Amino acid sequence: MRIGGIASGLDTETIIRDLMKIERLPLDRFFQRKQTLEWQRDAYRDMNLQLKNLHDAASNIRLRSSLNTRVATVTDTQILTATANASVKTGTYEINVISVAKTEKYMSDSQIVTDTAEKINVSTAFNSQISVTDNEFSINGQNFTIDDKSLNDILKEINKREGLGVRASYDSVFDRVVIETINTGINKTDGSPEIVLGGGFFSKVNIDVNNPFQQAANAEFTYKDMATGLTTEPIVSKENRNTVGGITVNLQAVGTSTITVTSNTDDAFNKIKSFVDKYNEIIGLVQTKVSEKVNRGFRPLTDEQRRELSEREAELWDEKAKSGLLSRDQTLTSALNRMRLDLYSPVSNSGQFNQLAQIGITTTSNFREGGKLEIDETKLRAALADDPDAVHQLFNGTAVTGATETETYNQTGLIGRLRTTIDDTIKKIESRAGNQFRTNQQFTLGRELTNIDQQIDRFQRRLSDIENRHWAKFTAMEKAMNQANAQGMAFMNQIMGAGNF
Incomplete structure (x- = not known):
């Protein structure tokens, strides 16, 4: 039971709240650390998303057809x-x-149904519409039966039979059955028919088994x-x-x-330009993030601090607090250096181009831009028009079998190198910051967040114990003062009573 200032007249609740503010300072730092880690995790994941976008842009010029002019x-x-x-x-x-080239084809010479005003019902039993005395028939040596099957069922069975090499269909407009080889051309070198038909079924659908409608060619x-x-x-x-x-x-x-x-160089040029633009965008983003200033005086706001600021002030504070989350990050710095090396190193190939500069793509003259690329449109279009295959080799060449690690790198095209670097970087970032499919225990920052949550939980229990002890002390004081006041009143009453005699 909590008694606040009844006897003493003290504002006990305010006093304890102020005392707990001091005790709570380490907890606020835990929450701030947690917020920083969450921001950092999100910043890494956003960087991975951007790297995947670059990966996709590189993929758009991988196929030989993509650079075909x-x-x-x-x-x-x-x-x-x-x-x-x-x-x-x-x-x-x-x-x-x-x-x-032609298929070999057999087709009904006339309508299946004698009455030209009618057509066969392909969904009901064939033998209920056409008199059949021979229940079996064959195609290329494989046997089939009519039984009580509809024409549709018979044709489906023919089409499903493996190794038959033919397909069967029904022409509903002209009421005719068509049997033809799946592939064009003459496949039998001895001059024999490509399709061998046998059985009374074919005469019932008016197909002359000895006279194909179209011979294979x-x-x-x-x-x-x-x-x-x-x-x-x-x-x-x-x-x-x-x-x-x-x-x-x-x-x-x-x-x-x-x-x-x-x-026509337009399509190929635009694809390469799109890749260069995306590369420059990512290079600029990574360069900015790894060199961003850390504002150590701006910690994440606590809930209480945020309530004291306007929405705009809180937004500006957060912007300062988030600055430098990836500052000097070794994974990103290494990726930046590797991507530059991937694109600047010559490619060992049999084509006439082995460096980007030869097709009009060079680094900008401003070294502060971190190695961004610029395109000489005239030179690139000329290279694409003259030898698009050599341009493709420069971007997408592959190493020969049995090459050493160094030889493999030198022979691999620029896109292959870049994609490998991006894939390696994404994996490293995921091991640190995870992705939407990983639990906290599966990446470094997640384990740190779990550990902080545990520390927060333990500290909150400790704060609860401290607060309870403060209240217990003040309650005991209030009870003691209340008892002293009661005793004083009783004593005064006795004195006043004695004075009346």
Whole structure:
């Protein structure tokens, strides 16, 4: 039971609250330390997010196609379409299509249902609509049964059968069944049919098993370089999609078409510029964070201190208190130095470019910017137009098998080096600051936060004991004074009573 100043007239509650303020000072420091660690954890995680953004920007120029500046224009797209890779020289090329690759196909000669006004119901039993005497049929030596299956079920079974090499379908517009090979081209060298059909089912759907609607055929074409006048021997392929001289053509009809390969550097240039811009942004951010001043006179505000300030004042205070959370951080400083080295060191490759400066990307003249990059647009576009494959090698070259650690680094392209550095840095930061998937026990700052929480809990119990002892002392004093007052009143009453006699 707490008695506050009844006998003594003291403001006991205020006195104890002031005494506890002094006792609570270490607890405030615990909370401030906890807040600092939480801010630091969040600052590290934000830095990891920025590094991942740089990682993604680097990924956008990893693929060979991302730096391909070649554009193929075809004179007759009814005959073929084409794309050119980065290794193709600009110029004009001619494709003479002698034949296109075809599947072997069997199709109903007429409607399945005799009455041309009707069509077969593909969802009900086939033998309930068409009289069937032969329950079994075969395709390429594999047997099937009709039983009470619908036409849909029969066709699905054909399509699901492994190793059959054919697909079956129903043309609902013309009431016909189609059986054809999955792949184009002639696959049997002995001249035998690509599809062998047997059984009465096919006659019931009006397919002549001895007379394919379309016979399998290989694609055949020639390729001519108009600059040299050289023409290849006829190229035979089972597919209509073929690559020759770095140009991928999709053959569609017999005939001759011209392909003009030109250079368009806009897309590749913009991707490289986007990467450089993101790199400069991250370099600037890391440089700022590791060199930020620590304001030691601005500790995180306690709840009581925050209540005494306006919202704007508290915001400005927090800004000062958060300054320098990552100051001189070794992980980030090391990452900054490694990223600079990754991009400035020459790449050992077979291309004509082995340094960024050769394609117009150099560091800024202001050393205070920490190694930011700047682009000579004319020089970069010229490099992309002249040899986009060499530019790709500079950024994305890979080391040969069996290379030593040093050789591997030297042969690895700039993007590969940078991505490795970013990945290593992210892992180190996660071991210190964790991520949304880690518990506090799985990273360094988390364990520190857990330890502080435990210290706070112990200290709060200690403060509660101290406060209870203060109240007990003041309560005992109040009781004693109350008893003394009562005794004094009794004594005075006795004296006053004696004076009346």
